[in-house]
Amino acid sequence: MDNALKDFIIPVFIPHAGCPNQCIFCNQNTVTGEKKGIPSQEELHNIIDTFLNYKGKKRGGVQIGFYGGNFLGLETGIIKKLLSVATSYVKNGLAESIRFSTRPDTIDDYKLDIVEKFPVSAIELGVQSMDDAVLAAAKRGHTSSDTINAVSLIKKRNFKTGLQMMIGLPGDDESRSLYTAHRISELSPDFARIYPTVVLAGSPLAVLYKKGKYVPLSLEEGVSITKKAYLVFKENNIKVIRMGLQATEDLREGTSILAGPYHPAFGHLVYSEIFLDNMIDVLQSESVLPEEISIRVHPKSVSKLRGLKNGNIDKIKRLFDIKSVRVVPDPFLPPGGFVID
Numbered sequence: 001m002d003n004a005l006k007d008f009i010i011p012v013f014i015p016h017a018g019c020p021n022q023c024i025f026c027n028q029n030t031v032t033g034e035k036k037g038i039p040s041q042e043e044l045h046n047i048i049d050t051f052l053n054y055k056g057k058k059r060g061g062v063q064i065g066f067y068g069g070n071f072l073g074l075e076t077g078i079i080k081k082l083l084s085v086a087t088s089y090v091k092n093g094l095a096e097s098i099r100f101s102t103r104p105d106t107i108d109d110y111k112l113d114i115v116e117k118f119p120v121s122a123i124e125l126g127v128q129s130m131d132d133a134v135l136a137a138a139k140r141g142h143t144s145s146d147t148i149n150a151v152s153l154i155k156k157r158n159f160k161t162g163l164q165m166m167i168g169l170p171g172d173d174e175s176r177s178l179y180t181a182h183r184i185s186e187l188s189p190d191f192a193r194i195y196p197t198v199v200l201a202g203s204p205l206a207v208l209y210k211k212g213k214y215v216p217l218s219l220e221e222g223v224s225i226t227k228k229a230y231l232v233f234k235e236n237n238i239k240v241i242r243m244g245l246q247a248t249e250d251l252r253e254g255t256s257i258l259a260g261p262y263h264p265a266f267g268h269l270v271y272s273e274i275f276l277d278n279m280i281d282v283l284q285s286e287s288v289l290p291e292e293i294s295i296r297v298h299p300k301s302v303s304k305l306r307g308l309k310n311g312n313i314d315k316i317k318r319l320f321d322i323k324s325v326r327v328v329p330d331p332f333l334p335p336g337g338f339v340i341d
């Protein structure tokens with residue numbers, strides 16, 4: 001399982017295309033690092049061909065994904081054109097399937113009839129929140145019932161469903177975020193993504209932030225709430241495929257994010273905190289602790305267990321007055337597990 005080849009998703013960005021409005025947190029040009037819009041057929045071929053050239057041998061099935069806009073908000077003719085080009089790669093064996101992200105209020109049977117004629121495997125919905133007051137404050141222009149309807153329509157067909165939530169939106173807090181994670185779990189998606197809200201330059205949220213009317217979460221708060229939402233999904237056997245924004249050139253340069261809980265290895269921070277919590281639980285349950293301990297962990301999880309700059313190890317040494325902690329890679333343990341000897 002752990003050695004399975006990772007899917008290779010070719011992201012095709014359609015920045016802000018098909019959007020009926022401007023959501024408060026979004027400056028889609030910034031998120032995607034693209035400035036153009038809908039690619040022409042030739043541009044789409046170029047994008048896909050370029051990614052295919054970079055596909056390493058260790059990658060699994062190729063999927064072509066349309067992200068960064070509201071795919072089903074595009075004109076029908078454009079949807080068909082983009083899907084036709086992507087389908088040509090599936091037909092000649094260079095890709096396995098197509099996926100796209102869209103708003104919950106764009107899902108209806110008419111649109112699903114169209115996309116069902118193409119080899120689309122997964123539809124991702126930008127749910128963001130299941131709290132209608134939070135959705136209204138984010139100027140999403142849809143409600144939680146649109147999400148519930150959309151998921152039920154998608155699930156009647158042969159598509160996988162991915163649901164994306166945000167934490168730290170205006171008017172949101174930890175209990176509302178966890179409410180959202182629970183409500184999303186009840187909808188039984190095939191996978192989820194969790195994105196902390198950051199203040200992007202050029203977004204309406206940046207205006208509020210500069211006026212002092214929006215205070216973003218700190219990185220610590222963002223990691224902590226994301227961790228709790230992740231654990232809700234885990235309890236419900238829902239795979240979380242991403243936590244935190246993907247680093248693009250814009251984000252790496254640090255020019256586009258004005259504030260908020262952004263970290264290039266955000267997901268890693270969340271997993272590290274889960275390891276820390278679990279290690280503390282195990283150590284607290286011991287009546288007597290030796291001065292030296294070893295912790296066995298799967299080789300792939302060593303850095304997550306150690307935490308950033310060895311922070312987890314330093315913390316448990318301090319908390320439990322332990323002099324030495326050896327971390328020993330053990331390929332026979334599952335990736336999330338560890339054993340303290």
Ligand code: SF4
Pocket residue numbers: 016019020021022023026027028068069070103126
């Ligand atoms: S969040 Fe999605 S729907 Fe809203 S403006 Fe950005 S791309 Fe458009």
